[in-house]
Amino acid sequence: RVLLVHNPHSSKSAAALAVNTGHFDDPNHRQGLAHFLEHMLFLGTEKYPDASEYQKFINAHGGNNNAWTATEHTCFFFDIHAQYFNEAVARFSQFFTAPLLSNEFVNKERKNIDAEFKLKLKDDIRRLYDVHKETINPKHPFAKFSVGSSETLADNKETNLREEVCQFFNQHYQAQYMTVVLEGPQSLDVLTTLAKDNFSAVQCNGQAKKPV
Numbered sequence: 001r002v003l004l005v006h007n008p009h010s011s012k013s014a015a016a017l018a019v020n021t022g023h024f025d026d027p028n029h030r031q032g033l034a035h036f037l038e039h040m041l042f043l044g045t046e047k048y049p050d051a052s053e054y055q056k057f058i059n060a061h062g063g064n065n066n067a068w069t070a071t072e073h074t075c076f077f078f079d080i081h082a083q084y085f086n087e088a089v090a091r092f093s094q095f096f097t098a099p100l101l102s103n104e105f106v107n108k109e110r111k112n113i114d115a116e117f118k119l120k121l122k123d124d125i126r127r128l129y130d131v132h133k134e135t136i137n138p139k140h141p142f143a144k145f146s147v148g149s150s151e152t153l154a155d156n157k158e159t160n161l162r163e164e165v166c167q168f169f170n171q172h173y174q175a176q177y178m179t180v181v182l183e184g185p186q187s188l189d190v191l192t193t194l195a196k197d198n199f200s201a202v203q204c205n206g207q208a209k210k211p212v
Helices: 033-040 053-060 082-097 103-119 124-135 161-172 188-199
Strands: 002-006 012-019 064-069 074-081 178-184
Touching: 002 188, 012 082, 033 064, 033 074, 033 103, 033 161, 053 064, 053 082, 074 082, 082 178, 082 188, 103 161, 178 188
Parallel strands: 002 178
Antiparallel strands: 012 074, 012 178, 064 074
16 A cells, blocks of 8 residues: 655655554564564665665765554654655665565674663653553463563574564565555655555565454
8 A cells, every 4th residue: 555645845755664563463482573573674685785774875865764663563764855765765665675684683683672672671661561561461462572682582493583584574564564655745646656666576465464
């Protein structure tokens, strides 16, 4: 699903992609996997293999970018000066069509996830959130540990994190679960071409979302 917004009053353009996948979809033995995948998608693609290239490009042209993983959705977004939008979308769309999910970054990103988890341990809002998780029906997916840590994302004899994150991507990052928005001063015809050229390659197995 694509939403295009012509905004003639803006000097910037922006894009966002939301996928109907979040920590509710984490396997019980691999809690935090959706969040881990969100991090890994930034770290190189087939056309742009340099793990820092996207971030540098956005920053160099007056832009901002981020992403978040929630219960049932994950969202990626950026803005940038309008004249660089085509190049930025080309880089952004590769997250969803040809990510490397390179093994060389798995351990580093696992540590980053663990640091993010530990940073929030003394945060009152996070503590209340975790109390909520502890007191609801443990069979409900909300009870899962959403952030992940070095423990939940560890490799062992039975499981390999890199293999599992690739499987998770192939299962959940399907076109029928996604919505992309492109907004800027460009005409709707230009935005349409941009969307078709960059997102048509997103995989689509045609399967309906299974209830969690």
